[in-house]
Amino acid sequence: MVMNEENVKERLIQATMDLLKKEKSAKKLTARKIAETADANLAMINYYFKSKDELVSLAVNQLIEASGEKQEELDLKDQVPKERLITFLTAIADSTCEYAELTRPTIPYLLLEGEFDLSYQILPLIKECFNNQRDETECRVIAYQLVSFLQIAFYRGKDFERYSSIDVMNEHQRHQLCRVLVEDAVKE
Known part of the structure; x- marks a missing residue:
């Protein structure tokens, strides 16, 4: 039964x-x-x-998690850790936008009450980027920073665009945003 x-x-x-x-x-x-x-x-x-x-x-x-898992399955071993992190976040951002009508209403819940699943998912990549030069807490904060920032930028897309001139629904601009965030957070 x-x-x-x-x-x-x-x-x-x-x-x-x-x-x-x-x-x-x-x-x-x-x-x-x-x-x-x-x-x-x-x-x-x-x-x-x-x-x-x-x-x-x-x-x-x-659906969003499946997108992240697809990225994990890709053979990205030839890429340096920072590029793998950018690729992973870009794929998640793309999936979020692909299902925009569905994902936008879930973001407040994810930010305020949801588990930190995505932050945990990228944590190993963050640690790799720093080659064990940062402690666990610092890496966790950076992972959460990246994920929560992208969630807020997506949720408040129009306001974020007015502020930054970055349209998160535009693929090129979204990919560039992911790159800038990672480059800024993971300075080697």
Whole structure:
């Protein structure tokens, strides 16, 4: 029974992710459509996730995390640590923008209450950049600084653009921002 319950829960998450990739909008998703795609009872959404919004938020986060995992899987060993960090942050920023309508509403939660998953994900790269010349706390602060700054810049995109003339929705400018942030934070 437990195995079947996990199966239903995972099918609901996967169906939501598939629909989000297809629709690129949470507004077009209905609980009924998610349940139908997952071949699950509609009531299971509230049973496992309390609401459709919680399920959608979880699915969005998994899409972004999957982007980060894809970057980890790439053979970037030929790159110096700083370039790998820039590549990784750029990929996360690109995914965040690709799913902008979905990610923007989750940023306040991530900043105020969410786990520091992305900061932990980049921590090994930060440590590599400093070749063990900085202590653990300093590296953690730098990782959090990079992630939270990008989250705020994305969340307040228009205000940030007025202030800095950097449009985070513009790919070239976004990539340049990631490079500048890393270059500034990781001075060797």
